[in-house]
Every structure is written in C-alpha cells, then in structure tokens.
Amino acid sequence: MxxxxxxxxxxxxxxYHQMHHVPKPCSLAIGLGSHDLSVATTAAEAFKAGLVPLIVFTGANSTTTRARFPDGEAVAYREHALKLGVPDTAILVEPTATNTGQNITCSRQLLETAGVDVSSVLLISKPYEQRRAYATARKLWPGVEFVCASAPMxxxxxxxxxxxxxxxxxxxxxxxxxxxxxxxxxxxxxxxxxxxxxxxxxxxxxxxxxxxxxxxxxxx
Known part of the structure; x- marks a missing residue:
C-alpha cells in the first residue's frame, strides 16, 4: 500500500520533472526511445499540426523494451507514426542509442550527415523525463533551442x-x-x-x- x-x-x-514549455514551431522533433508509444503519438501530432517538418526517432533497446519492440524503439516509433499518417519522407530513424546522452549525440550526428540545418528542436519524451532530456540536450548540443513536449498526462x-x-x-x-x-x-x-x-x-x-x-x- x-x-x-x-x-x-x-x-x-x-x-518538477516537467518543463511546462509551450509547444511552438521548431526545425524538427526528436522522439526519445522508451517503452512508451505516446512519444511517437506526440511527435506525429506535432507534425500534423505543422509544428515540425521532420521527426527523428532515436533508440535501440533496453531490458524493458526488447520483448515489446524486438526491432528497436526507434523502428517501433516510426511504424506507429506511419500508422498515424506521418509520411515516410518526414521520418529519420536513429537505431543505436541506448541512453539519453546517446539519443542526443547520435541524433545530432545523423542530422549533420543528412545536411539538416537545426536551430531548434521539439524534444519529446515520457512526461517525467522532460527535465532530464532538456538538461542533457543543453549540455551536449549547445546553441540549439530545445522545447520539451510529452503526452499531456x-x-x-x-x-x-x-x-x-x-x-x-x-x-x-x-x-x-x-x-x-x-x-x-x-x-x-x-x-x-x-x-x-x-x-x-x-x-x-x-x-x-x-x-x-x-x-x-x-x-x-
């Protein structure tokens, strides 16, 4: 009890864990991998609302997601977003990250390789991971504005x-x-x-x- x-x-x-940011248009969204498909749903909603033209889903697997998402978190997020109407051309997949720091650094590398100019990021996570994601991103990717978002719960x-x-x-x-x-x-x-x-x-x-x-x- x-x-x-x-x-x-x-x-x-x-x-405290929630940043209470107001969503606004950004260069793109990054959806941080986890067990929670609401991250992908929130990213899809942001795309359909015109807040972002591109989504990066990042995440490999953990002990808590391997059984649910055998192909990896980012791949499962992509499949979910496609079902919600996001076109394949608007999604990039980063399938190797295994922690929050790697979510940021690997996504940054992917975007640099793809030649995507990034000035702001809609950073989408589980509700209680907003502040951690924000603090990590600010450390590892200075000069970019991060706006936190998650499912409204x-x-x-x-x-x-x-x-x-x-x-x-x-x-x-x-x-x-x-x-x-x-x-x-x-x-x-x-x-x-x-x-x-x-x-x-x-x-x-x-x-x-x-x-x-x-x-x-x-x-x-």
Missing amino acids: ISVQAWEDARLVWD ELPEYVDSIGDGRLVIDMLVGALQRLVIYPQQGFMIKQEVPENVMAAYERLCRDGFTSRLVPTDTRH
Whole structure:
C-alpha cells in the first residue's frame, strides 16, 4: 500500500520533472526511445499540426523494451507514426542509442550527415523525463533551442497507463537522482531542485522507492 504522503511527494516530483514549455514551431522533433508509444503519438501530432517538418526517432533497446519492440524503439516509433499518417519522407530513424546522452549525440550526428540545418528542436519524451532530456540536450548540443513536449498526462493517468504505482514512483525518484548527480559527471547542465521537491525525494527514498537509483559512481 502506497501512503497518502508518498503520493503527495510523488506528485511534487512529477510536476518538477516537467518543463511546462509551450509547444511552438521548431526545425524538427526528436522522439526519445522508451517503452512508451505516446512519444511517437506526440511527435506525429506535432507534425500534423505543422509544428515540425521532420521527426527523428532515436533508440535501440533496453531490458524493458526488447520483448515489446524486438526491432528497436526507434523502428517501433516510426511504424506507429506511419500508422498515424506521418509520411515516410518526414521520418529519420536513429537505431543505436541506448541512453539519453546517446539519443542526443547520435541524433545530432545523423542530422549533420543528412545536411539538416537545426536551430531548434521539439524534444519529446515520457512526461517525467522532460527535465532530464532538456538538461542533457543543453549540455551536449549547445546553441540549439530545445522545447520539451510529452503526452499531456497527470500522474494518476500515467500510473493507470503503466499499471504499477510503485514502479512509476521508483522511476520518478531515479530520474531525479540523475538530475542531481549527472551534472557533476559532465552529462547534463545543472538544474536547481526546490527544497520541497528535494525533501519529497528524500522521503520517498526512505520509504523504499529506490529500485531505479544508480550507484553514485555509475556512468550515464
């Protein structure tokens, strides 16, 4: 049973992870690979709304996606976007990245090779990965404007979509830990964490929501 306090803390962390950017026209969209097809849906919606003329889907596989997407996350995203009406000519696939840093660097290399001029990127991720994606992209691709986007979900709706509240809170906690430790390792720019969010994180750790934490010497 997850306590009322734990849910309140999780909501604080959830809200912090979202950048609350307003979508606007960008040079292209980059959809970060994961288990969550809503990333591809959001990218397709942005294309059809005229916000971007091109989409890059990036991602190989992880232990959590291999069974669901045997051909890779980016390939599965492309297939989903095609079903939603995005033309094949508007999609590039980057099938090798296995973490957020590689999502950015490999997508950048792909676009440079393709001769695509990039001044701004609609950066699409799972809702609770917005801030991590933003901080990583700003570190690894300076000079480009990043606008974050994800499926418009509140925490209860996201929990329902996953079907495991404890796992979702574990993921929120793990994502926040990385925001704290990865800037020190050069993987992302520093993000200020409000005191109430940090206190919520610490309470959740004490309550055992720690399965997605990494040892502090583990690299990204």
